[in-house]
Amino acid sequence: MTMDIKAYLREKRIIVDKALKDIFPEPEGYTAEIVAAMDYSLFAGGKRVRPILCMAAAEAVGGVENDVLPLACALELIHTYSLIHDDLPVMDDDELRRGKPTSHKVFGEALALLAGDGLLTESFRLMARMDLKPGLEPSSLLRAIALVAEAAGYQGMVGGQVLDIQWEGQNIDTSLVGLIHRHKTGALIAASATAGAVMGGGNEEEIQKIEEYGGKVGLAFQIADDILDIEGDTKTLGKTAGVDEKRKKNTYPAAIGIEPSKSMARQLIEEAVNALASFRAEANPLKYLAGYIIERKR
Amino acid sequence: MTMDIKAYLREKRIIVDKALKDIFPEPEGYTAEIVAAMDYSLFAGGKRVRPILCMAAAEAVGGVENDVLPLACALELIHTYSLIHDDLPVMDDDELRRGKPTSHKVFGEALALLAGDGLLTESFRLMARMDLKPGLEPSSLLRAIALVAEAAGYQGMVGGQVLDIQWEGQNIDTSLVGLIHRHKTGALIAASATAGAVMGGGNEEEIQKIEEYGGKVGLAFQIADDILDIEGDTKTLGKTAGVDEKRKKNTYPAAIGIEPSKSMARQLIEEAVNALASFRAEANPLKYLAGYIIERKR
Numbered sequence: 321m322t323m324d325i326k327a328y329l330r331e332k333r334i335i336v337d338k339a340l341k342d343i344f345p346e347p348e349g350y351t352a353e354i355v356a357a358m359d360y361s362l363f364a365g366g367k368r369v370r371p372i373l374c375m376a377a378a379e380a381v382g383g384v385e386n387d388v389l390p391l392a393c394a395l396e397l398i399h400t401y402s403l404i405h406d407d408l409p410v411m412d413d414d415e416l417r418r419g420k421p422t423s424h425k426v427f428g429e430a431l432a433l434l435a436g437d438g439l440l441t442e443s444f445r446l447m448a449r450m451d452l453k454p455g456l457e458p459s460s461l462l463r464a465i466a467l468v469a470e471a472a473g474y475q476g477m478v479g480g481q482v483l484d485i486q487w488e489g490q491n492i493d494t495s496l497v498g499l500i501h502r503h504k505t506g507a508l509i510a511a512s513a514t515a516g517a518v519m520g521g522g523n524e525e526e527i528q529k530i531e532e533y534g535g536k537v538g539l540a541f542q543i544a545d546d547i548l549d550i551e552g553d554t555k556t557l558g559k560t561a562g563v564d565e566k567r568k569k570n571t572y573p574a575a576i577g578i579e580p581s582k583s584m585a586r587q588l589i590e591e592a593v594n595a596l597a598s599f600r601a602e603a604n605p606l607k608y609l610a611g612y613i614i615e616r617k618r
Numbered sequence: 619m620t621m622d623i624k625a626y627l628r629e630k631r632i633i634v635d636k637a638l639k640d641i642f643p644e645p646e647g648y649t650a651e652i653v654a655a656m657d658y659s660l661f662a663g664g665k666r667v668r669p670i671l672c673m674a675a676a677e678a679v680g681g682v683e684n685d686v687l688p689l690a691c692a693l694e695l696i697h698t699y700s701l702i703h704d705d706l707p708v709m710d711d712d713e714l715r716r717g718k719p720t721s722h723k724v725f726g727e728a729l730a731l732l733a734g735d736g737l738l739t740e741s742f743r744l745m746a747r748m749d750l751k752p753g754l755e756p757s758s759l760l761r762a763i764a765l766v767a768e769a770a771g772y773q774g775m776v777g778g779q780v781l782d783i784q785w786e787g788q789n790i791d792t793s794l795v796g797l798i799h800r801h802k803t804g805a806l807i808a809a810s811a812t813a814g815a816v817m818g819g820g821n822e823e824e825i826q827k828i829e830e831y832g833g834k835v836g837l838a839f840q841i842a843d844d845i846l847d848i849e850g851d852t853k854t855l856g857k858t859a860g861v862d863e864k865r866k867k868n869t870y871p872a873a874i875g876i877e878p879s880k881s882m883a884r885q886l887i888e889e890a891v892n893a894l895a896s897f898r899a900e901a902n903p904l905k906y907l908a909g910y911i912i913e914r915k916r
Contacts, residue, residue: 350777350797351777351780353784405731405732408708408731430709433706433708434780434783437776438772440735440739441738441771444763445763448761448764458755458759458760461756469739472739473739473740474642478736478739479736482732485728
């Protein structure tokens with residue numbers, strides 16, 4: 321199999337960006353400020369990894385991207401909210417994100433907090449209102465919403481953030497590093513693929529295999545991120561490089577070293593692709609995306 | 619018609635509290651801290667107005683409280699998250715809520731922020747996973763989720779918060795005061811009743827009338843709150859009285875005076891009850907609740 325994954329990513333990003341543009345009305349009237357703040361972060365150069373994974377998973381089970389587009393957008397809204405809240409002074413206190421000043425630097429802390437709250441809430445409105453692929457039951461959408469909520473909530477991303485803060489600066493063992501990573505980043509990445517498979521009309525076996533794929537890709541993604549923080553430069557990353565070490569963040573590179581982290585990520589990607597062995601050519605983008613996750617430069 | 623609304627409230631509060639207790643596991647393992655923080659605010663003496671309105675609305679259309687219990691709990695989670703974020707130093711900077719130290723005073727600002735995020739997200743998981751009243755379509759649940767999300771989001775509660783901050787300390791006209799109130803508090807109160815009617819199996823006419831009821835009760839609730847801030851005492855309120863005036867908050871009492879605010883609230887309640895004129899005795903609790911909204915002492 322061979323495909324131009326970069327062209328695929330470019331094409332999908334355009335589709336996602338267009339759909340994201342259509343979510344909020346022109347900033348005017350009483351919602352002008354909050355819409356401006358939500359838009360600012362939503363269009364600050366995101367890679368759209370979660371929406372694209374979601375669309376690729378839908379395609380892998382025979383669906384089309386339109387079957388999951390609002391879900392794909394909702395995932396980006398959730399990711400964006402998490403970045404805004406993460407960057408707040410009470411959390412990571414970051415001034416730069418994707419090469420631009422963070423939300424609270426532009427809009428103040430109160431509006432940044434509310435922009436995050438607004439994005440998270442809107443993501444669920446988007447999902448609950450989305451049209452279903454012909455033949456799909458509304459109960460599948462309820463399942464997808466629950467999957468996403470669980471991955472984003474205290475048993476997933478929010479729980480991972482709590483652990484991350486709780487253990488920052490302390491020496492912890494590798495299994496705890498893994499627990500943090502799987503929750504903080506892995507859960508929502510995995511849910512992006514799984515919910516995409518559900519809404520793309522996959523059968524139980526397909527959904528289960530894509531869930532396995534998602535779990536492995538999610539963890540590999542965070543490891544790759546932590547490696548980039550060390551090896552990348554601030555300009556390409558669009559965020560300050562080297563901050564993890566300064567803050568004594570608990571990362572795989574810190575816990576087991578860079579090279580072992582790289583082979584661990586490679587191993588995970590291999591396993592993720594293997595989980596899709598029985599899938600046909602429609603799953604090729606999903607397989608290639610796994611590779612992109614660890615090869616990207618930002 | 620005559621009924622003991624206080625006994626009704628007591629009874630329902632016990633049911634809601636029990637259901638809320640069952641949402642989170644015992645705080646242990648990696649979620650111990652975040653569950654403790656979410657629980658702390660969830661059981662800090664809330665009146666459970668939104669869940670009870672939701673259950674009373676379900677009963678008013680011939681449903682039973684069990685048809686909507688997870689939805690009712692979800693509404694309380696959303697309300698609780700909004701209080702936690704509201705009390706943060708970057709927002710209202712409150713140290714006391716319902717007579718107890720606010721979340722960030724107990725858990726620190728980072729965990730308080732995440733507890734709010736966790737509660738909001740969990741509310742949608744609860745709804746998406748709830749069982750349906752026999753005969754009700756899953757699409758009704760999707761409708762209820764969308765209603766709640768819209769009421770809680772940037773077009774509702776979050777949008778109202780933005781306005782509230784934006785106009786704090788400035789002289790604004792009465793219509794803007796109304797806009798703020800309807801969004802900040804009114805929208806979620808209204809959605810509590812409307813979503814309850816949807817999940818209780820109401821027909822379109824019933825749902826529409828309960829929506830009208832909810833809109834009026836929601837606005838009256840906020841006016842009553844602002845009057846209590848002036849006339850109540852800190853001990854009974856469980857929060858610092860008189861802060862609105864000190865902060866030059868935009869309230870009806872500040873804009874039009876206390877007595878006109880009181881008659882406005884009474885008028886709204888009358889209209890709300892009238893909207894339910896065609897309902898049978900099952901709607902009595904909902905009607906009585908409207909009166910309680912403006913007669914309560916805290």
